[in-house]
Structure formats: structure tokens, C-alpha cells
Amino acid sequence: MPSTWDGKWYDSGLGDVVFSHTSHSLDGWTMSVHGQPITSWTCQTQDNADNLLLFKADQVIEVNGVKKNVFRCIKWTNITDNSFYYYVQNDIESNAGNQRVKIEDHDPSVQSWNISDYCNPSSAPVIEEYHVIVAEGHESSAKQWCPIPLLGNFTYTHNDGSATSCTSASELSVCPTWNTLTFDYTKCATEQIFSKEGVGYCVQTIAKGTTFFTTVLNPGNVTGAGHHRFTCLAISVSGNQVQISDSAGSCEAGQTATVKASDGSGLLTLSSVASCYGNCTFPLDWSSAWYDSRTRSVEFLHQQTRVSSGWSLDISNNTVPSWTCMSEDASNQLLLLKSDTVLEINGTKRNAFMCIDWKKITTNSYRYYIKTDENPDANNERVSLENHDPMVVDWNIDNYCNPSNGPSMEQFHMIVKQGQETAVKQWCPNPLLGTFFYTADDGTNQTCGNGSNVDVCATWTTMTFDYTKCSLEIFSKEGEVHCLYTIISGTTYYTSVLNPGFVDNTNYHRFYCLAITTDASSDKVYLSESAGGCERGQQSTVLQPDGKANYTLTPYSTCREYI
Incomplete structure (x- = not known):
């Protein structure tokens, strides 16, 4: 039995019990079986791997002249050192007041029992059929x-x-x-x-x-x-x-x-x-469903300051489906999100946190970074973990948004409100403001070239590929992507583009991040693609792991002179 199981405990199932850790027994779990009282039990065997304990009633009952043993198998989980919950792993027995026990003939020559034979009910308890025990005198710590x-x-x-x-x-x-x-x-x-x-x-x-x-x-x-x-x-x-x-x-x-x-x-x-759950304010526009360059989609509940879906994470055999904002730094546009799920990792309860650095681009599009270190326990997602303390209900954002190895400048993500794809277009960066022919190089073959055509001058916000001149589909089945946001790092432009058309997340993605450089001597533009967001250190001339090809754009004409 767990080491703290000694003395008087409260039990939600069958009333108070008194454990003796020394004798591995308890007084309590009182019930009537075939009209005869059962008042005490002794643990006969255990399975430490599955937290199973097999108890046998100290009273041997008699039914129609035949002596019977009564068993109760429990599967326990600790909540704290002084509180546990458990399930009874036996079938319901009508002759025991519908308690879950196992009754079998008494054989005085048998003095040991195989736990696997006694803890395998044909109709196991459903998830809500759990019981709780709390040590007397430790009510507050539970x-x-x-x-x-x-x-x-x-x-x-x-x-x-x-x-x-x-x-x-x-x-x-x-x-x-x-x-x-x-x-x-x-x-x-x-x-x-x-x-x-x-x-x-x-x-x-x-x-x-x-x-x-x-x-x-x-x-x-x-x-x-x-x-x-x-x-x-x-x-x-x-x-x-x-x-x-x-x-x-x-x-x-x-x-x-x-x-x-x-x-x-x-x-x-x-x-x-x-x-009193959630202690900050989301940007005014954050409600309902959005496209997300990192996770494909995300849904916000503005009033509850909650990310209700889309940012699910698997962390050490725990799933975190939703997050709520607990603290903010409005002047620096930082939000601290806490997992709505309390995780359990190697027997220790943990909370998960993400710090979001956000910037409004339009009413329907935002840029964000996750200002948290990568965590190997969360598939290298940017999330921090700390021990859960049920007495702590407030978190200072200053302690959570200072990663030692945070995202690089190009590792930004974009969200776009669903249904507003045409309302979020921004000017493409200067190197793309032109009409070009282009070559696509997938590392093995080069396609398109002379005669191909991509036009940005018509709108300055949309790259339009003429598939009648080169049928290779680039970024989009329909040949059109919208520029959303650009940052510049050194001589490289990093531009997020949105595919407003067909998406299957295999050949066609909703977002791409383009790394773009120019050759001043030839006016050529070099471009690499990454599905979703940019890779750390993405270069315009290096094929990316999730990119189809690199591209060289040669201008027919430019529209930059009108800027």
C-alpha cells in the first residue's frame, strides 16, 4: 500500500476507513454480503506497475452451508500525499448491495491469489465511478x-x-x-x-x-x-x-x-x-475561427480569453487541447497563455505556458511569435513547464517571456480570419514588384524558364502565375497567392503569402513563407519556399525540407519605379 496509508481516512465510497500500514489492512468498507457483515479487509497482493491492490475480507461468509471469500480489487492514483482516487476493478455483485466485489468458494489450503484473476471485471467501472480518500487532518492540503x-x-x-x-x-x-x-x-x-x-x-x-x-x-x-x-x-x-x-x-x-x-x-x-479564470484581454478582433500558418487553424473565445482549439499539443503522453490567457504586458503586446489541462509527467503535476508576442497587421490578420524556449518534452514545441501548485492562481508575465534561445526574426507566424482572405492583402516586398519569367529547381530538374509569367504589378499585393505558359503549379492550384506580411533581415526579405484557393495540406497549403534575395548585377530574384512559416535560417537559394523547389525570377519589367 502507499506509504501514507495509515490511520483514519475519509472515503467517498463507503465512509471512513482506518488503515494499518504495518499489517496492510483496513477497518471499514463496511457492507453486507449475502446478508452477512463485512467490516475489515487485508491486502493480499499488489501490482505496482498498474497500482492495483487486492484486498480480501477478513470475514469468511457462509452461503447455504458453503464458506465464501470476498475480494475487492482497487486501482489507485495519487492526487497528493494525503489524497488519492481509486476505481474498484470488480463486477457489480447483487448479493453485496450492488457493490463491486468478487465472491468465490473458500479453500483453507489456498493462501495466495493471483491478482490478474481478481482484477478483470467483465463490466468495468465507467470513468465517473471513481472514489476519493483523504487523510483525516489533511483536508486543506487536499x-x-x-x-x-x-x-x-x-x-x-x-x-x-x-x-x-x-x-x-x-x-x-x-x-x-x-x-x-x-x-x-x-x-x-x-x-x-x-x-x-x-x-x-x-x-x-x-x-x-x-x-x-x-x-x-x-x-x-x-x-x-x-x-x-x-x-x-x-x-x-x-x-x-x-x-x-x-x-x-x-x-x-x-x-x-x-x-x-x-x-x-x-x-x-x-x-x-x-x-476569475483568465486575467488579460485578447486583441479585440480575436474571436471565432482563423487560419494559422503554424497549426493550419485556430479558434478564439474572446470573452473567455481562450484558445479553444487549433493549438493542441502532445506533451509527454498528455494532450493540451486549449489555452487561456493568464497575464499580459499590453505595452509590449505580450500574452501569457496557460494550458487548461494540468499535465502529469512521471507522477508530477505540471502546468504548461506559452508567451505570445503579437502585432496587428489588419483587422483580420496578425503576426505572432512564441517567445518561449523549445522543449524536448513537447516535441520541441515552444512551451515551458513548471510544477503545478493548486495554491497558485496568478502568474507574472515577466517571468515567462524571456527565452534563452527564442525564435529568430524569420520564425514568425500569421493568423488570418476565415472568410476574410481578400481583405488582408498587403504590398509584396520591393524585389517582387514586377512581371517575371521564372525557373523552378527542385534539386533534380529545372522547369518553366523563358516564356513563363508571374505578375505582381497588376495589384502589388498578389502573385499571379500564368499556368497556360508553364503548367507547373506553384504555391496554389489556381496560380494566385496574396502577400500578407514582410520582414527584412540583412539582405533577405521574409514574406508570408496566403493561398486563398484549394488546400489539401499535402500539395497545396494555406500559407507559405518565402525567403527572397536579389542579384544587384542582374536584377534576378531568388526565392525559396517553406510550407506554413519560415524555417530558422531559411535561405533564398537553399531548398527547404518542406519546399517543392527554389525559384529564380527574371524581370520582364518592374513596377518599383513608381514607389
């Missing part, structure tokens, strides 16, 4: 962040299945701690979360689709009817409201946020008054 939908202050109503209360006045506060629910009973006296005092600590949350299952610990007085040490909340968001069902103890299998649980008090409907 606090964890509540799920994101609860990180705010709310008014609420409560429906017990027949009547609705708290309609005229109510207040639930989860700010500023993020870990404690506090109901103001002076505004509505209807007791919530089975708490006499109206206070509950979030101690564990597991998500299933769009529903969060959160176990709340009541640190107060649990004597008297209707008060319980634990409550499990099923939480979902509907529009601007948060819907919650409660269940005394642990969650029920199949529990939903909108249906009263069999042992629940009813349904809560929360209306937000203020949020």
Missing part, C-alpha cells in the same frame, strides 16, 4: 482547482425535483481561491453540497466529454441528517449557465448534470456574475 466552469462567482437556483428555491437572492463564490466553493446561506438558506456551513473543497475532477465530475470535500460538521463528507458534482455548461447535479459521496454511473441523481439533493443552475 484542495485542488475546481473545473474551469466553476472558476467564478455566481447566483444560482436549486430545484429539488418538486420546487425551486434561491430564486430571489443567492451567491456562490469560487474566487479568488479556485479551490473552495462558498455558498452564502444568509442570501438563501437552502443547504447545498450536503454542507451545514456551505463550504466545500474541490479535491478531484475527471472530465468525460463536456461533463466534469468533481468530488467536493465538506470540511465542516457532518453530523445530523442530510450532511455528508463528500459530494460528487456532475457539471456541464449550457449557453451562459452552468448546470450541476449532486450525488452524496461518489458519483453515480451515468450521472448527468441535468438529471437529479438518486441520492442527490437536486439540480443547481448557476448564472455567472464574474469570472
Whole structure:
């Protein structure tokens, strides 16, 4: 058993238990099996690799004259040193009050049991069927962040299945701690979360689709009817409201946020008054779906200052699907994003951060850099990791936006609002302001050449290739790309261009970054391409790993003299 399992612990499943680490036993998990009491258990074997423990009841029961052993297999995960959650890896047994146990004939000659034979239920518990244990006296240290939908202050109503209360006045506060629910009973006296005092600590949350299952610990007085040490909340968001069902103890299998649980008090409907998750302001235009030169697409929720999709990262067997802005430096146009997921890496909880350096080009296009060091634990993505502390809910951006090896000037990224592709065009750089014939060199063959034609002079913002004169498709199936943004490093221009046409992300990409130089003696223009954004150190005459070819442009005429 884990080393801290000793003494009295609270258990959301079957009430208080008392562990003896020395004898690998516990008093508790009281139940009736075939009408006979089971009151204590001893651990018989374990699987350290899978955190499995096989307990056998100390009581041997008798059914129709046949003695029986009762087993309970648990799979545990630590939350803190003094709090754990576990699943019972047995089938539901109707003769044990529908508890998950395994019953078999008692054989006094058998004194050891193979754990694999006892921890393989045919109908395993669903994800919400977890239980939580917390060491007595360590209630405060068990606090964890509540799920994101609860990180705010709310008014609420409560429906017990027949009547609705708290309609005229109510207040639930989860700010500023993020870990404690506090109901103001002076505004509505209807007791919530089975708490006499109206206070509950979030101690564990597991998500299933769009529903969060959160176990709340009541640190107060649990004597008297209707008060319980634990409550499990099923939480979902509907529009601007948060819907919650409660269940005394642990969650029920199949529990939903909108249906009263069999042992629940009813349904809560929360209306937000203020949020304390996200502490900065996105650029005004950042809402809905955008194209992204780094990740193909990204979606912003402006009010929540959240990147809701598109910037997903896989970090050491964890997936981070979304990010929320926690701090900003408005004068330097910096945003600090924190992963909405708390990662677990080698048994340690971690938070992930990205620092975004942004610049507005137009209302519908922005340039950004990620001002964070590359991280080998995140496939060399630019993301920083630090140990998670549930007591910390504020981060100073000055500590996160100073990488030792940040992005080079050409490693910028572009976002363009979807549906606004023609509204973001900018002048192409001076070397491209002309009409050219061109040669494409893929490292093996050279194509096009004399007679080919690309025109930029017509608009100064769009490169238009005449595929009737050379059929090689460049950047675009339709032969047209728009210039978005250019920076200059030394004698090289780095230009992001947008393909407004067909995209398959194999042969045709939405964005390309062009490295461009000129030969002053011949007026030739040299150009390399990189799908998406520019590569570090990209050179105009070097074929890029994700580029099809290098290009040499020779002018028929220029339009630069009109600048």
C-alpha cells in the first residue's frame, strides 16, 4: 500500500476507513454480503506497475452451508500525499448491495491469489465511478482547482425535483481561491453540497466529454441528517449557465448534470456574475475561427480569453487541447497563455505556458511569435513547464517571456480570419514588384524558364502565375497567392503569402513563407519556399525540407519605379 496509508481516512465510497500500514489492512468498507457483515479487509497482493491492490475480507461468509471469500480489487492514483482516487476493478455483485466485489468458494489450503484473476471485471467501472480518500487532518492540503466552469462567482437556483428555491437572492463564490466553493446561506438558506456551513473543497475532477465530475470535500460538521463528507458534482455548461447535479459521496454511473441523481439533493443552475479564470484581454478582433500558418487553424473565445482549439499539443503522453490567457504586458503586446489541462509527467503535476508576442497587421490578420524556449518534452514545441501548485492562481508575465534561445526574426507566424482572405492583402516586398519569367529547381530538374509569367504589378499585393505558359503549379492550384506580411533581415526579405484557393495540406497549403534575395548585377530574384512559416535560417537559394523547389525570377519589367 502507499506509504501514507495509515490511520483514519475519509472515503467517498463507503465512509471512513482506518488503515494499518504495518499489517496492510483496513477497518471499514463496511457492507453486507449475502446478508452477512463485512467490516475489515487485508491486502493480499499488489501490482505496482498498474497500482492495483487486492484486498480480501477478513470475514469468511457462509452461503447455504458453503464458506465464501470476498475480494475487492482497487486501482489507485495519487492526487497528493494525503489524497488519492481509486476505481474498484470488480463486477457489480447483487448479493453485496450492488457493490463491486468478487465472491468465490473458500479453500483453507489456498493462501495466495493471483491478482490478474481478481482484477478483470467483465463490466468495468465507467470513468465517473471513481472514489476519493483523504487523510483525516489533511483536508486543506487536499484542495485542488475546481473545473474551469466553476472558476467564478455566481447566483444560482436549486430545484429539488418538486420546487425551486434561491430564486430571489443567492451567491456562490469560487474566487479568488479556485479551490473552495462558498455558498452564502444568509442570501438563501437552502443547504447545498450536503454542507451545514456551505463550504466545500474541490479535491478531484475527471472530465468525460463536456461533463466534469468533481468530488467536493465538506470540511465542516457532518453530523445530523442530510450532511455528508463528500459530494460528487456532475457539471456541464449550457449557453451562459452552468448546470450541476449532486450525488452524496461518489458519483453515480451515468450521472448527468441535468438529471437529479438518486441520492442527490437536486439540480443547481448557476448564472455567472464574474469570472476569475483568465486575467488579460485578447486583441479585440480575436474571436471565432482563423487560419494559422503554424497549426493550419485556430479558434478564439474572446470573452473567455481562450484558445479553444487549433493549438493542441502532445506533451509527454498528455494532450493540451486549449489555452487561456493568464497575464499580459499590453505595452509590449505580450500574452501569457496557460494550458487548461494540468499535465502529469512521471507522477508530477505540471502546468504548461506559452508567451505570445503579437502585432496587428489588419483587422483580420496578425503576426505572432512564441517567445518561449523549445522543449524536448513537447516535441520541441515552444512551451515551458513548471510544477503545478493548486495554491497558485496568478502568474507574472515577466517571468515567462524571456527565452534563452527564442525564435529568430524569420520564425514568425500569421493568423488570418476565415472568410476574410481578400481583405488582408498587403504590398509584396520591393524585389517582387514586377512581371517575371521564372525557373523552378527542385534539386533534380529545372522547369518553366523563358516564356513563363508571374505578375505582381497588376495589384502589388498578389502573385499571379500564368499556368497556360508553364503548367507547373506553384504555391496554389489556381496560380494566385496574396502577400500578407514582410520582414527584412540583412539582405533577405521574409514574406508570408496566403493561398486563398484549394488546400489539401499535402500539395497545396494555406500559407507559405518565402525567403527572397536579389542579384544587384542582374536584377534576378531568388526565392525559396517553406510550407506554413519560415524555417530558422531559411535561405533564398537553399531548398527547404518542406519546399517543392527554389525559384529564380527574371524581370520582364518592374513596377518599383513608381514607389
